[in-house]
Amino acid sequence: MPFKPVSHVLFDMDGLLLNTEDLYTKGFEEIASRYGKLFTFELKCKIMGQHSREFAANIIKELNLPLTVDEFLVETRKIFIDLFPQCKIMPGVERLLVHLSKHKIPMGLATSSSKETYDMKVSRHQDFFNLLPFKTYGSDANVKRGKPSPDIFLIAATKFPRKPAPEKCLVFEDSLNGVKAAVAAGMQVVMVPDPRFDRSLAPEATLILNSMEDFRPEIFGLPPYDD
Ligand SMILES: [Mg+2]
Structure with missing residues (x-):
């Protein structure tokens, strides 16, 4: 070419x-597992590169999580505040x-x-x-x-x-x-x-x-x- x-x-x-994509995966897997759900690589590919409010809404919808976008972001932030500085x-x-x-x-x-x-x-x-x-x-x-x-x-x-x-x-x-x-x-x-x-x-x-x-x-x- x-x-x-x-x-x-x-x-x-x-x-x-x-x-940091590996760290996002870790965080989303943890949230999903709390509700007995699996955060798959296929779902990951779909949400990669999106704004936080967009990926939060898509993960909630795809995995049918009982969370609002704001609740999801509050929970993930608790995880990422420790993970991100280690990237x-x-x-x-x-x-x-x-x-x-x-x-x-x-x-x-x-x-x-x-x-x-x-x-x-x-x-x-x-x-x-x-x-x-x-x-x-x-x-x-x-x-x-x-x-x-x-x-x-x-x-x-x-x-x-x-x-x-x-x-x-x-x-x-x-x-x-x-x-x-x-x-x-x-x-x-x-x-x-x-x-x-x-x-x-x-x-x-x-x-x-x-x-x-x-x-x-x-x-x-x-x-x-x-x-
Ligand atoms: Mg990227």
């Missing part, structure tokens, strides 16, 4: 930069961000997370997240619709000083909702999914990788690694 050169890069956070950076990610930063490639974060949960997750990784100067959160007032709608990526692109056209932006995502959002925004998207993900479900992804360690920046016209 021919890749088009890009000048700007946007990163999803959960499951792409941080292993780890995914393999190959730090190398790429440090490299692109060194070469002054403008980079931004486009996460469905609220600013509040972002703060919990990055508490031990401040220096790493300082490599991404432009940040857009799901809780931002102008991000009306969550992924798979393109809103968050379109807004994130306007935060770059030179306001690049969407086709000049490359998105990195782990979720199908995120891939669809990036494509709807007119951007190329590299997917680095959970190993269990059925890749035939994401034909629109520009490229699918097992790990960020396998990414070669030069295929999108970005400076190659020099070590």
Whole structure:
């Protein structure tokens, strides 16, 4: 597949930069088990990348839980407040961000997370997240619709000083909702999914990788690694 050169890069956070998707799974499994229900990988794929109120409503509906969205979020918050500060950076990610930063490639974060949960997750990784100067959160007032709608990526692109056209932006995502959002925004998207993900479900992804360690920046016209 021919890749088009890009000048700007946007990163999803959960499951792409941080292993927080594993932590979400743990939390949702625990809540589901309290009601004798199973939080499946199939349901996980459906809600990945959504805003908290959206995924809460979908889990409640799919598992028929006797909770309101607010009650669900209060209960999960009790679990995540301990889990999120323990999250780890995914393999190959730090190398790429440090490299692109060194070469002054403008980079931004486009996460469905609220600013509040972002703060919990990055508490031990401040220096790493300082490599991404432009940040857009799901809780931002102008991000009306969550992924798979393109809103968050379109807004994130306007935060770059030179306001690049969407086709000049490359998105990195782990979720199908995120891939669809990036494509709807007119951007190329590299997917680095959970190993269990059925890749035939994401034909629109520009490229699918097992790990960020396998990414070669030069295929999108970005400076190659020099070590
Ligand atoms: Mg993600």
